[in-house]
Amino acid sequence: MKAWRDSPLRGLLGIAHPILQAPMAGAQGHELAVAVAAAGGLGAVPCALLKPEQVREEVAQFRRLAPGQPLNLNFFCHTTPAPDEAREQAWRLRLRPYYLELGVDPEGPIPVSNRNPFDAAACVLVEELRPEVVSFHFGLPEPALLARVKAAGAKVLASATTPAEARWLAARGVDAVIAQGSEAGGHRGVFLRDEVYSQIGTFALVPQVVDAAGGLPVIAAGGIADERGIRAALALGAAGVQIGTAYLLSPQAKVSAPHRAALQDRERVEVTALTNLFSGRPARSVVNRLMRELGPLSDAAPAFPLAGGALTPLRAPSEARGSGDFMSLWSGQAAALARAGDAGEVTRAWAAALDSEA
Incomplete structure (x- = not known):
């Protein structure tokens, strides 16, 4: 599969396989990121629920257990609401x-x-820790902070749920766009409009974002849990995929017992x-x-x-x-469609299936 082998994400993000582990606040820590990174994908640590000292510890553990591998630190860019x-x-x-x-x-x-939006303090943390990748959900930080993130050497990814959001992100200098379809678990990345009833499904969204992103690599997210979904996303023009829910059955995920039981119930899920x-x-x-x-x-x-x-x-x-x-x-x-098992082994299995077709 030529698109798999030639993905620009390999060089851009420093990864062997264009598979990104979705940052899932509250459901994972460095353990999941390490497993995916060791298998050649991009591991991520979600920072919205963490204090600065916790972020430092997560990054330190990742660097110790996955030396030389790139890491994605993820932040939210919402506006803190006024008390009501x-x-x-x-x-x-x-x-x-x-x-x-x-x-x-x-x-x-x-x-x-509370979930902490990206601010000046978070930017100082990025400058200190110097992750290879920083990703944002709910838009982007103010231009001055974004410029500092890029000056710190990080490649910047951000989620788009519409072609308009993809154009907005491209105009502001992101390095790649994550096309998040309505099938995705967790929070919608919407930031230009709030009407969730109009959300676009992943496999209708990806080619539109590819067209809207001005040549930037596009990462498909939502409803992808096996090599068939990866193959379909690549066929529609995606340079890679971001996968979240399919990793929650791994021993590296930190989901509660009721959450894990729900995910294991094939009819309920x-x-x-x-x-x-x-x-x-x-x-x-x-x-x-x-x-x-x-x-x-x-x-x-x-x-x-x-x-x-x-x-x-x-x-x-x-x-x-x-x-x-x-x-x-x-x-x-x-x-x-998710298979239970070690996150690294699952990542390697997806990559092997696609490598055999290349």
């Missing part, structure tokens, strides 16, 4: 019956749900939906009780990332019962 006490209280009232059912004080304190209940921003999850009873998309949920705070007290008592009813179960639509 009335909306927060209305959301707690909506969840009150579940608090009472699980024996949780509905008037008790709740933690603040066939039913996913976009929901804003767990964070305030649409993301694809296996459908659970909360999504069925409140509806997957609710105007009552506070803005991203605040919605998750009021759900946090419900998670521990329900998880203790083996239930994933009150937690996000992020999953793409191709999870039923």
